[in-house]
Amino acid sequence: MEKSIKKFRNMIKExxxxxxxxxxxxxxxxxxxxxxxxxxxxxxxxELSLKSYNLTxxxxxxxxxKKLKExxxxxxxxxxxxxxxxxxxIEKLKVIPPEEYKMYSELTAKAQGVWEVARxxxxxxxFAPVLEEIFSFNKKFIEYRKLDSDIYSTxxxxxxxxxxxxxxxxFFDGLKKEIVPFxxxxxxxxxxxxxxxxxTSSKLEQEKxxxxxxxxxxxxxxxxILSESAHPFTLTVNKDDVRLTTRYFEELPFSSVFxxxxxxxxxxxxxxxxxxxxxxxxxDGSSMxxxxxxxxxxxxxxxxxxxxxxxxxxxxxxxxxSLSTLSLDEVYKGINEVTPSLIRxxxxxxxxxxxxxxxxxxxxxxxxxxxxxxxxxxxxxxxxYEYLGVVPENDKEGVLQDVHWSCGLIGYFPSYALGNVYSIxxxxxxxxQMNVEGVLERGxxxxxxxxxxxxxxxxxxxxSPNEIMLSVTGEELNPDYYITYLKEKYxxxxx
Amino acid sequence: MEKSIKKFRNMIKExxxxxxxxxxxxxxxxxxxxxxxxxxxxxxxxELSLKSYNLTxxxxxxxxxKKLKExxxxxxxxxxxxxxxxxxxIEKLKVIPPEEYKMYSELTAKAQGVWEVARxxxxxxxFAPVLEEIFSFNKKFIEYRKLDSDIYSTxxxxxxxxxxxxxxxxFFDGLKKEIVPFxxxxxxxxxxxxxxxxxTSSKLEQEKxxxxxxxxxxxxxxxxILSESAHPFTLTVNKDDVRLTTRYFEELPFSSVFxxxxxxxxxxxxxxxxxxxxxxxxxDGSSMxxxxxxxxxxxxxxxxxxxxxxxxxxxxxxxxxSLSTLSLDEVYKGINEVTPSLIRxxxxxxxxxxxxxxxxxxxxxxxxxxxxxxxxxxxxxxxxYEYLGVVPENDKEGVLQDVHWSCGLIGYFPSYALGNVYSIxxxxxxxxQMNVEGVLERGxxxxxxxxxxxxxxxxxxxxSPNEIMLSVTGEELNPDYYITYLKEKYxxxxx
Numbered sequence: 001m002e003k004s005i006k007k008f009r010n011m012i013k014e015x016x017x018x019x020x021x022x023x024x025x026x027x028x029x030x031x032x033x034x035x036x037x038x039x040x041x042x043x044x045x046x047e048l049s050l051k052s053y054n055l056t057x058x059x060x061x062x063x064x065x066k067k068l069k070e071x072x073x074x075x076x077x078x079x080x081x082x083x084x085x086x087x088x089x090i091e092k093l094k095v096i097p098p099e100e101y102k103m104y105s106e107l108t109a110k111a112q113g114v115w116e117v118a119r120x121x122x123x124x125x126x127f128a129p130v131l132e133e134i135f136s137f138n139k140k141f142i143e144y145r146k147l148d149s150d151i152y153s154t155x156x157x158x159x160x161x162x163x164x165x166x167x168x169x170x171f172f173d174g175l176k177k178e179i180v181p182f183x184x185x186x187x188x189x190x191x192x193x194x195x196x197x198x199x200t201s202s203k204l205e206q207e208k209x210x211x212x213x214x215x216x217x218x219x220x221x222x223x224x225i226l227s228e229s230a231h232p233f234t235l236t237v238n239k240d241d242v243r244l245t246t247r248y249f250e251e252l253p254f255s256s257v258f259x260x261x262x263x264x265x266x267x268x269x270x271x272x273x274x275x276x277x278x279x280x281x282x283x284d285g286s287s288m289x290x291x292x293x294x295x296x297x298x299x300x301x302x303x304x305x306x307x308x309x310x311x312x313x314x315x316x317x318x319x320x321x322s323l324s325t326l327s328l329d330e331v332y333k334g335i336n337e338v339t340p341s342l343i344r345x346x347x348x349x350x351x352x353x354x355x356x357x358x359x360x361x362x363x364x365x366x367x368x369x370x371x372x373x374x375x376x377x378x379x380x381x382x383x384x385y386e387y388l389g390v391v392p393e394n395d396k397e398g399v400l401q402d403v404h405w406s407c408g409l410i411g412y413f414p415s416y417a418l419g420n421v422y423s424i425x426x427x428x429x430x431x432x433q434m435n436v437e438g439v440l441e442r443g444x445x446x447x448x449x450x451x452x453x454x455x456x457x458x459x460x461x462x463x464s465p466n467e468i469m470l471s472v473t474g475e476e477l478n479p480d481y482y483i484t485y486l487k488e489k490y491x492x493x494x495x
Numbered sequence: 496m497e498k499s500i501k502k503f504r505n506m507i508k509e510x511x512x513x514x515x516x517x518x519x520x521x522x523x524x525x526x527x528x529x530x531x532x533x534x535x536x537x538x539x540x541x542e543l544s545l546k547s548y549n550l551t552x553x554x555x556x557x558x559x560x561k562k563l564k565e566x567x568x569x570x571x572x573x574x575x576x577x578x579x580x581x582x583x584x585i586e587k588l589k590v591i592p593p594e595e596y597k598m599y600s601e602l603t604a605k606a607q608g609v610w611e612v613a614r615x616x617x618x619x620x621x622f623a624p625v626l627e628e629i630f631s632f633n634k635k636f637i638e639y640r641k642l643d644s645d646i647y648s649t650x651x652x653x654x655x656x657x658x659x660x661x662x663x664x665x666f667f668d669g670l671k672k673e674i675v676p677f678x679x680x681x682x683x684x685x686x687x688x689x690x691x692x693x694x695t696s697s698k699l700e701q702e703k704x705x706x707x708x709x710x711x712x713x714x715x716x717x718x719x720i721l722s723e724s725a726h727p728f729t730l731t732v733n734k735d736d737v738r739l740t741t742r743y744f745e746e747l748p749f750s751s752v753f754x755x756x757x758x759x760x761x762x763x764x765x766x767x768x769x770x771x772x773x774x775x776x777x778x779d780g781s782s783m784x785x786x787x788x789x790x791x792x793x794x795x796x797x798x799x800x801x802x803x804x805x806x807x808x809x810x811x812x813x814x815x816x817s818l819s820t821l822s823l824d825e826v827y828k829g830i831n832e833v834t835p836s837l838i839r840x841x842x843x844x845x846x847x848x849x850x851x852x853x854x855x856x857x858x859x860x861x862x863x864x865x866x867x868x869x870x871x872x873x874x875x876x877x878x879x880y881e882y883l884g885v886v887p888e889n890d891k892e893g894v895l896q897d898v899h900w901s902c903g904l905i906g907y908f909p910s911y912a913l914g915n916v917y918s919i920x921x922x923x924x925x926x927x928q929m930n931v932e933g934v935l936e937r938g939x940x941x942x943x944x945x946x947x948x949x950x951x952x953x954x955x956x957x958x959s960p961n962e963i964m965l966s967v968t969g970e971e972l973n974p975d976y977y978i979t980y981l982k983e984k985y986x987x988x989x990x
């Protein structure tokens with residue numbers, strides 16, 4: 001028994017080490033690899049992925065699990081959960097031929113370079129063939145599992161246990177009914193709040209400010225770094241090495257601020273997982289939706305609140321010349337102006353989930369066979385016009401804007417919308433125990449971090465999204481609060 | 496036979512891929528890993544090093560070599576050379592217990608973090624225990640080989656075939672006799688040439704200029720990157736992904752220029768290896784001495800020449816405000832001022848090899864048992880005073896300045912001095928075939944790159960240092976030219 005546990009721990013340690021190496025390679029690829037290096041690093045990723053596949057599906061792992069399960073009632077609850085997750089993973093992997101798994105890993109590694117070039121050149125056709133391949137691999141891998149549910153629902157459930165197409169349809173229908181008309185009302189009130197924020201700030205100044213904000217909200221820069229990439233993301237090597245990226249536009253200084261806070265939210269989650277879970281299968285976040293609830297919590301609920309800027313502005317004015325002329329009201333209204341725009345990561349809170357809806361419907365359409373890859377730019381633009389009233393002039397501002405599909409992250413986008421919904425429910429729970437506004441005004445961001453650490457972060461993957469929501473808020477996912485929150489906030493700002 | 500060759504090729508490919516992964520991890524560690532990440536990445540390096548060890552010394556590799564050697568006359572000369580190098584490597588490795596090899600790899604990975612902290616804190620005592628361990632591992636690994644030559648000579652020969660203590664003693668004695676008194680003469684003429692170069696330039700401006708210079712000398716930024724680190728270095732993932740670092744001091748703008756050109760010289764070498772050697776054991780440079788001949792060639796012979804700046808200044812003045820007020824003569828004399836100083840990488844050409852002499856004598860003394868680690872700061876300072884007439888005020892500017900020992904690179908330093916000597920011999924050969932001054936004045940740096948590519952770079956490791964020197968210059972290593980060059984150049988400048 002003890003021998004089996006030791007064996008299991010060693011296997012998981014090895015598995016996690018491979019994942020960490022993959023994380024370093026991925027990081028390198030997305031932040032700095034020169035063009036000439038794409039090929040070799042993609043091959044390395046392919047090799048390591050295959051190694052991870054072989055380890056996970058090995059007879060040794062299966063035998064060890066079997067042995068441990070023989071005396072399941074005696075083993076540690078952490079190991080029990082780990083076995084559950086491992087078995088789930090094995091179920092998914094074992095049906096995929098190893099060579100296909102390797103090919104797919106190499107493909108998604110290479111695809112990022114292809115996407116970057118296509119995006120730079122504003123040319124969807126360059127990206128279409130790999131995107132086609134990525135979608136068809138994803139489809140095939142699900143089909144191998146021979147499940148009863150439709151393909152997209154299976155994918156959604158993989159990201160967020162219990163999620164499926166009909167639940168999300170219901171959610172997005174609610175948005176269409178409530179938010180699309182509300183957005184039109186707001187839009188008619190045309191205000192130019194954000195004019196005040198359109199000044200120039202050097203990359204260096206923005207970088208310094210970004211790091212200052214990270215420290216301010218509680219991200220530990222001794223156990224993480226902030227770097228730069230075409231598309232901001234967070235990547236975890238382990239909880240003591242959590243890496244964020246942001247991006248800097250000299251003419252749009254607040255863009256980096258919100259990208260940084262968003263990724264900072266992910267990063268604080270990862271850094272906050274309990275030490276005893278560090279080398280286990282439970283060291284990650286509970287789900288992508290819960291993960292996005294943390295990033296969106298920091299970005300919107302904290303970062304776009306008046307109280308946060310009340311606490312931060314005074315501290316920063318001396319150090320960042322660009323801020324010195326702005327009043328609190330100018331900042332608050334400026335960062336909350338509602339402008340149906342083209343780029344998701346720059347979107348305001350009100351329009352954000354509509355961007356997700358566009359992606360959700362497209363993924364659903366491709367996987368069901370309704371849409372073809374080659375028509376995506378057209379479909380994208382039509383949907384943008386329908387929900388947001390704007391049309392991209394080119395693919396860079398349209399269908400090529402997001403990194404996700406090139407990484408193989410099909411079915412990920414709804415996590416952002418779920419994250420928005422969760423985040424409001426979490427805020428309501430937090431407010432019952434803490435004077436959130438006061439804490440923000442006094443700059444006591446640490447109190448918020450500790451609350452989230454205790455209630456959410458430290459549990460890692462040991463609690464399911466539902467378990468977390470139930471224990472924190474007493475309720476499961478409930479989109480009503482989100483819609484109410486949006487209407488109240490923006491009615492206030494625009495009245 | 497064909498089967499054996501295929502097997503051999505696959506093994507070497509796998510071996511090189513492990514090396515490339517190690518390179519990425521090393522790069523990460525030295526340029527960006529946060530403190531929290533040192534531990535895990537060191538462990539990864541340990542794991543991969545062990546894997547490389549196991550592969551290299553495996554029965555399979557030995558058997559394949561044996562098979563190939565049975566029909567040695569029929570096989571490709573490239574494979575023949577590869578087998579030679581592989582056998583040499585196996586000879587060195589097989590005597591080391593695998594666990595010790597892994598421990599040493601982890602140690603040197605961790606030691607870099609320790610060195611950085613010790614250096615920041617100006618505290619040699621923090622570094623001394625790991626340095627002690629590194630030296631004793633190196634000593635032990637040589638002793639395992641049970642060779643006749645003394646330890647340091649074995650190490651020197653590993654870096655540069657044919658090198659040993661008595662040859663280097665002779666070389667450094669020459670320097671002592673010729674350069675130390677010449678330096679005193681020059682010093683008495685006190686000129687403040689470099690005053691003109693002490694202006695301030697932002698990191699961003701320096702970074703742009705560094706990249707401009709790299710392009711100008713012919714480093715391909717599509718197949719490489721320039722980044723930043725505490726100690727400049729070059730690292731090759733493969734010939735299409737060659738990574739350089741430099742460092743920026745806002746008050747010393749020419750420091751980054753010469754670090755960048757130096758590393759650029761290494762980088763051009765690596766990028767210039769013939770395509771057919773790419774996945775072979777011969778893809779690296781011939782030796783560390785030849786490698787340094789290329790970096791020092793670019794840094795000094797090109798970068799510190801009047802003609803280079805004649806060609807570059809006009810092109811750059813518009814773009815880099817800081818340069819616009821400088822005349823050619825001011826730049827030329829400024830960058831060639833002789834000032835016995837504390838930091839090797841900032842040293843002028845004349846004093847440079849004296850810095851190497853300090854390190855050479857210390858390594859020799861430790862390995863022979865004459866010196867103890869704990870006394871190094873004192874010994875360092877005494878030797879600096881003896882040869883250069885200056886004494887560091889603290890260890891950061893003294894014994895803690897170089898990264899090499901923390902990486903386990905004991906015996907590397909003499910390569911710089913050999914590189915200096917080689918580079919002058921190469922210059923003399925080049926001058927017979929090309930109007931070097933004219934080429935530099937006209938900014939035709941590509942001609943120089945092509946000449947070096949053809950004569951040196953493309954051969955990779957397939958020619959020994961001696962073979963290269965004989966084919967390029969008709970002579971073996973000969974320090975006389977170097978001493979003559981230095982005396983002529985500085986007599987001219989100072990008269």
